[in-house]
Amino acid sequence: MTATAIEANGLGLGYGRRGRRALDDCSFRVPAGRVCALAGPNGAGKSTLLALAAGLLRPTDGTLRVLGGTPSDVRAGTSRAEGLRERIAYVAQDKPLYPQLTIGETLRLGHELNPGRWDAAVAERIVEEDGGLDPGARVRSLSGGQRTRVALALALAKRPELMLLDEPMADLDPLARHRLTAALMTEAADHGTTIVISSHILSELEATCDYVLLLDGGHVRLAGETEDLVCAHTLLTGPVAELPDHTVVESRTTGRQLTALVRGSGAVGGGWRTSQPSLEELLMAHLRSPDAPPLLTPSAEVAA
Numbered sequence: 347m348t349a350t351a352i353e354a355n356g357l358g359l360g361y362g363r364r365g366r367r368a369l370d371d372c373s374f375r376v377p378a379g380r381v382c383a384l385a386g387p388n389g390a391g392k393s394t395l396l397a398l399a400a401g402l403l404r405p406t407d408g409t410l411r412v413l414g415g416t417p418s419d420v421r422a423g424t425s426r427a428e429g430l431r432e433r434i435a436y437v438a439q440d441k442p443l444y445p446q447l448t449i450g451e452t453l454r455l456g457h458e459l460n461p462g463r464w465d466a467a468v469a470e471r472i473v474e475e476d477g478g479l480d481p482g483a484r485v486r487s488l489s490g491g492q493r494t495r496v497a498l499a500l501a502l503a504k505r506p507e508l509m510l511l512d513e514p515m516a517d518l519d520p521l522a523r524h525r526l527t528a529a530l531m532t533e534a535a536d537h538g539t540t541i542v543i544s545s546h547i548l549s550e551l552e553a554t555c556d557y558v559l560l561l562d563g564g565h566v567r568l569a570g571e572t573e574d575l576v577c578a579h580t581l582l583t584g585p586v587a588e589l590p591d592h593t594v595v596e597s598r599t600t601g602r603q604l605t606a607l608v609r610g611s612g613a614v615g616g617g618w619r620t621s622q623p624s625l626e627e628l629l630m631a632h633l634r635s636p637d638a639p640p641l642l643t644p645s646a647e648v649a650a
């Protein structure tokens with residue numbers, strides 16, 4: 347089995363006295379070296395999972411192992427966590443940076459905090475791309491998209507083994523999204539970096555991610571290789587009739603036409619037209635059908 351980047355076993359996080367659960371009984375594995383899309387609707391638990399993996403939160407139930415260590419030990423500063431902080435880069439949704447520092451000072455700080463790992467050339471390339479940012483500009487004077495660029499430069503230059511990115515591209519214009527995504531993918535390919543990236547733009551995830559984790563209501567709905575998950579489903583279209591003997595994820599009727607997403611592949615009799623769903627169709631069908639059973643491919647399953 348390939349090395350594991352993230353492994354959750356019965357992972358849960360409850361908030362407050364009423365025990366509202368942001369994550370509940372989540373068990374899954376993300377193998378090392380994957381670019382994993384973290385998808386799900388608002389409130390699904392994506393940011394919570396990324397903050398747990400970064401060691402900013404501690405699970406209230408179950409366990410979470412990241413790069414073979416326990417991330418919550420990082421915050422506690424225990425010796426068991428030594429080295430884990432350096433190996434992980436986390437870019438939070440609000441991209442916290444020191445507003446009073448200039449871009450140049452921010453990058454120098456990144457260098458000082460990551461001795462021996464810092465790749466100054468990568469940081470400069472990210473910051474200077476697309477017309478470039480003035481290294482003397484104060485962080486507080488930057489637009490949302492420009493702050494994102496600085497935050498991603500800090501994360502990439504650290505040469506992490508695992509990047510945890512919480513909706514990193516939301517502030518960027520389409521050209522900048524395209525270029526920075528390409529830079530991320532080059533990083534992943536050149537250095538075998540594992541990337542977990544949350545986003546609501548499902549079509550973009552399809553183009554860049556080879557692994558998927560779909561959360562909904564704090565639960566894991568789908569996990570595994572993008573291709574395997576897609577190939578495990580078939581879109582059926584035909585006149586309204588009884589559906590074949592498959593697990594039906596979702597079925598919709600428009601006039602006399604029925605469209606259904608079912609689990610299983612291969613020949614389906616009864617005059618159905620069959621096609622392979624896109625990743626977006628697969629994820630949307632699962633989100634519209636909360637009762638569809640979860641599916642994890644073998645590489646995403648946690649050994650009992």
Ligand SMILES: Nc1ncnc2c1ncn2[C@@H]1O[C@H](COP(=O)(O)OP(=O)(O)OP(=O)(O)O)[C@@H](O)[C@H]1O
Pocket residue numbers: 361362366367368386387388389390391392393394395
């Ligand atoms: N500090 C907190 N106190 C109480 N509940 C919280 C807290 N942080 C998050 N939650 C709840 O946990 C659940 C998951 O939130 P989370 O931010 O992880 O979702 P998300 O999938 O990242 O959503 P979005 O796509 O909107 O960013 C939500 O119901 C949210 O209200």
